[in-house]
Amino acid sequence: MSHVFAKWYDFFMNPLEKRKFKQIRKELLSNATGCVLELGSGTGVNFPFYNNEVEKVTAVEPSKHMIEQSTPKLKQSIVPIEIVQAGAEELPFAANTFDTVVATLVFCTIPNPGKALLELKRVCKPEGKILLFEHVKMENHFLGALQEMLTPAWKKICDGCCLNRKTIELLKLHNITITSVQKYYRDLFVYIESVNKK
Known part of the structure; x- marks a missing residue:
């Protein structure tokens, strides 16, 4: 990920964060408990929102610039956070390590999301929580087709971000049990609570 993209990411995301995303993140992370793995922690936007139900956060991020x-x-977090530089497809942790896995606006950029989900399942404890907030391909035929058309150019502009990821379908394909889904902005964004069944 480029230095320029990392530097300006928060600036460009700030309008969305202030309007809606901040509340979504707070709600999602209020469900995190125990030892937490955050995939693709980016600029650390989630760090202030972890509460006392969390013992420790291990934040994985592949980009040194992020x-x-x-x-x-x-400094804004009330819980200990360790940042580890690594990709989601090859997590440097033992199986059944984490009580909760969190990913927010991450699966759109992971080069191999299927492999990342297998790793996520491996390191998450049986019956552990998997909490996601992602943007996905929209169900509306016209808008979904538009996302498909725009994705090649968008990936180049936004460091690999794919507008057309079918994240809910990927979760089901990998036998992750979805317990709750909330949709925002005409189902462009989804809030997902799920459980790691092994």
């Missing part, structure tokens, strides 16, 4: 942007936000 890690640099996230470091100042460590």
Whole structure:
């Protein structure tokens, strides 16, 4: 991920964060408990929202530039957070390590989301929580087709971000049990609570 993209990410996302995303993140992360793995922690926007139900957060991020942007936000957290530079497809952790896995606006950029889900399932404890907030391909035929058309150019502009990911279908394909889904902005964004059945 480029230094320029990392530097300006928060600036461009700020209008959405202020309007709606902040509340969504707070609600999602209020369900996190125990030892938490956050995939693709980016600029650390989630760090201030973890509560006392969380013992520790291990934040995984492949981009050193994003890690640099996230470091100042460590001071805003009330729980210990360790940042590890790694990709979601090869997590450097033992099986059944984490009580909760969190990913917010991440699966759109992971090069191999199927492999990442297998790793997520491996490191998450049986019956562990999987909490996601993602943007996905829309159900509306016209808008979904537009996303397909725009994705190649969008990936180049936004460092690999895919507008057309079918994340809910991917979860079901990998036998992750979805317990709750909330949709926002005409189902462009989805809030997903799920459980790791092994």
